[in-house]
Amino acid sequence: MYTIKGRIGYSECGKNWRLTLPGLIDRLQDCSTMQSEDLGMGEAFVMEYGAAWILASWDIKLFRFPSHGELVETGTWPYDFNRLFGFRNHIMKAEDGEVLAAADSQWFYFDFARKRPVRIPEIVVNGYENSFEEKLPYDFSSRKIPLPETFEEKESFVVRKMDIDTNDHVNNAVYAAFALDYLPPVERLKEIRIEYLKAAVLSDRIIPAVYIGEERTVLNLKGEDGKPFVVIEARER
Numbered sequence: 313m314y315t316i317k318g319r320i321g322y323s324e325c326g327k328n329w330r331l332t333l334p335g336l337i338d339r340l341q342d343c344s345t346m347q348s349e350d351l352g353m354g355e356a357f358v359m360e361y362g363a364a365w366i367l368a369s370w371d372i373k374l375f376r377f378p379s380h381g382e383l384v385e386t387g388t389w390p391y392d393f394n395r396l397f398g399f400r401n402h403i404m405k406a407e408d409g410e411v412l413a414a415a416d417s418q419w420f421y422f423d424f425a426r427k428r429p430v431r432i433p434e435i436v437v438n439g440y441e442n443s444f445e446e447k448l449p450y451d452f453s454s455r456k457i458p459l460p461e462t463f464e465e466k467e468s469f470v471v472r473k474m475d476i477d478t479n480d481h482v483n484n485a486v487y488a489a490f491a492l493d494y495l496p497p498v499e500r501l502k503e504i505r506i507e508y509l510k511a512a513v514l515s516d517r518i519i520p521a522v523y524i525g526e527e528r529t530v531l532n533l534k535g536e537d538g539k540p541f542v543v544i545e546a547r548e549r
Contacts, residue, residue, distance in 0.1 A: 313403075313445060314347035315387040320378050326498070330377040333498050337370070337485040340402040340415055343386045353439040355478070361433065366422045367484045368397065369455040370506040372415040376406075377498060383407045389445040393437050396420055396429055401448045416452040457507045457543045460530055463521035466494065468536075471516045481511035487533060487542045494522045494531050495546045505545040512541045 316339075324335035331339075348354045348365075358364055378384050385405045392399040402415040420429040421436065469490075477483035487506065495501070512518060512533075518541060521532040531544040 313387040313389050314343065314350070314443065315385050316343050316346060317383065317385045320380055320382050320384060322380060325380045328499065329380045330499070331379075332377075332489075333492065333501075333504065334485045334489040336372070336377070336404070336413060337488050339384075339386045339404065340372075340388065340413075340417075341367075341485060343388045343402065344400060344417075347388055347443065351439055351443065353436065357439075358436075362424050363430070364422050364424070364479055365398070365419045366429075366479070366511075367508055368418040368420050369508065370415060370417050370484075370504070371452045372413055372504045373450055373452075374413055374498075374501050374503060376410070376412050378404075378406065378412055384412065389443055390440050391445060391447045393432055393440075395431050398432065398440075399447075401445075403448065414448055414450055416448070416450070418455055453505060455507060457505055457530070457545045459532065459543065460523040460525065463523050463530075463532055466520040466522060468517050468519045471512050471514055471518065473514060475512075476514055479511075481513060482516075482541070484508060487544070490518065490520070490533060491531050491544050491546075494520055495529055495544070496548050500548045501546055502549045503545075503547040507543045509540045509542060510535070516541075 320331050324331050326332045388402045390400045398419045400417045404412045406412055421432045423430040471482055475482045475486045517536050519534050523530040529546045532540050533542045534540045
């Protein structure tokens with residue numbers, strides 16, 4: 313397992329002095345990218361091939377959000393590849409070994425010239441083969457989030473420059489920040505699933521549509537054409 317240790321900083325915390333959901337996702341994502349860099353499979357490597365790893369989904373089990381100043385260890389490892397997808401687990405632990413969050417993620421290999429996902433090159437698969445470990449023993453859900461029949465639309469907003477990452481798309485953790493206004497308070501959450509369907513870019517208008525049910529809250533962040541950019545499902549304790 314590849315790990316990074318660090319204390320929870322003030323800029324990562326919300327009003328309750330605990331790590332925010334976007335802050336958690338940032339830490340999980342950063343740990344993954346740092347492992348790729350240290351394996352020689354990072355940004356410079358994939359850019360040579362005109363490609364990038366694009367996140368397809370998260371399933372995050374939430375046990376406790378750590379507090380400001382708390383020392384945590386974030387870990388990650390790949391556990392499988394198929395023709396189009398790479399599969400990776402993530403874990404965040406407190407200093408005493410308490411599991412704070414555990415996650416499953418799926419990634420696809422995107423070719424910018426062809427503007428579509430492509431088969432993962434053998435040289436990329438080989439670059440990760442010595443870092444494979446077993447999948448975490450949690451009941452992670454499939455990538456697809458079932459949509460309810462009805463939603464309540466909320467006021468739309470426009471993607472800003474600060475929302476864009478190195479791929480000229482809205483960064484995956486930014487969608488979690490968008491979602492905070494519509495989901496239950498994070499301290500009540502036990503699981504968050506995110507399915508990325510279409511990349512939002514600068515000046516796109518996003519229309520939030522919310523479903524609140526007995527067992528789950530579903531947020532559909534869609535475009536003006538009605539097609540989802542991202543679907544988020546939250547379950548409470």
